[in-house]
Amino acid sequence: MDKKTDDAPQAEAETAEDGTEIGPKGYYHSNKNRIFVRAIQGEYNLQQKLDELRAQPRVRKAREIKFVDGPQAYSRHYVEPKDNITQLFHIHLEEYGPGGKSQKHGHVNEAAFYILDGAGYEIHDEQRYDWQAGDVAIVHNNCVHQHFNASDTKPARALVLKTKPMFMFMNMLFQKTVEPRSTEPAPGGEDFEVREEEDDHNHPEGGY
Numbered sequence: 149m150d151k152k153t154d155d156a157p158q159a160e161a162e163t164a165e166d167g168t169e170i171g172p173k174g175y176y177h178s179n180k181n182r183i184f185v186r187a188i189q190g191e192y193n194l195q196q197k198l199d200e201l202r203a204q205p206r207v208r209k210a211r212e213i214k215f216v217d218g219p220q221a222y223s224r225h226y227v228e229p230k231d232n233i234t235q236l237f238h239i240h241l242e243e244y245g246p247g248g249k250s251q252k253h254g255h256v257n258e259a260a261f262y263i264l265d266g267a268g269y270e271i272h273d274e275q276r277y278d279w280q281a282g283d284v285a286i287v288h289n290n291c292v293h294q295h296f297n298a299s300d301t302k303p304a305r306a307l308v309l310k311t312k313p314m315f316m317f318m319n320m321l322f323q324k325t326v327e328p329r330s331t332e333p334a335p336g337g338e339d340f341e342v343r344e345e346e347d348d349h350n351h352p353e354g355g356y
Contacts, residue, residue: 172328172329172331175216175217176217176225177217177251177253177325177328177329182230183228184313185313186235200232201232201233208227210224210346211344213225213226215241215243218342219245219331219337219340220248220249220250220329220330220333220334221242221248221250221251221295221329221330222244222245222342223243225238225239225240226241227240228240229313235317236311236313237309237311238308238309238310239307239309239310240307240308241307241308242295242308243303243304243305243343244266244295244297244303245297245337245340246297246300246301246302246303246334246336246337246340247297247300247333247334247336247337248296248304249295249297250295250329251294251325252271252292252294252325253292253324253326254290254291254292254293254322254323254324255290255312255322255323255324256290256321256322256323257289257310257311257315258286258287258310260309260310261286261295261308262308263279263281263284263305264281266281266297266302266303266305267280267281267299267304268295268296268304271296272288272293273292285306292326294327300334300336301336
């Protein structure tokens, strides 16, 4: 990733129908056409849908799924409804650059963040919760929250598991971006490049 400069152009903002800014244009969370729950239709026995589901790969290769967004918070989306694999889970890997933070947002569904490496903290409804590698951070229902990397020299990673699609299916639709993801690196993270390859990351030397 090229080092940012003061003269770098600002990303165009994406706005909702009511004019509210929802994030930088092109970022994952700014997508106005996200699929939260996929359609299931066809003959009553749904045999075609069953065949499609059973034909899906059972292992998703990290090297085939690139990170999106940045430069403070990156996401690699392993499983979501649009992939035609599951209607229940949304699973993604988050990587926070040095000093990085996520968007500030709220939603109805819960989420669990398994911390793979680094150290940081959460702000949930104005209350701080610290975490480090090996911890699990829980986002409870209906809270406004944000995720922070506490180091200005090292990245942090978390595997996120949430049942957002199931909540959406039950018409629990509320979610809101309060502060979009930043389009500028945090101080200390100007030269950071997201770790696309998995070799030697998050695992002790020689494996478990």
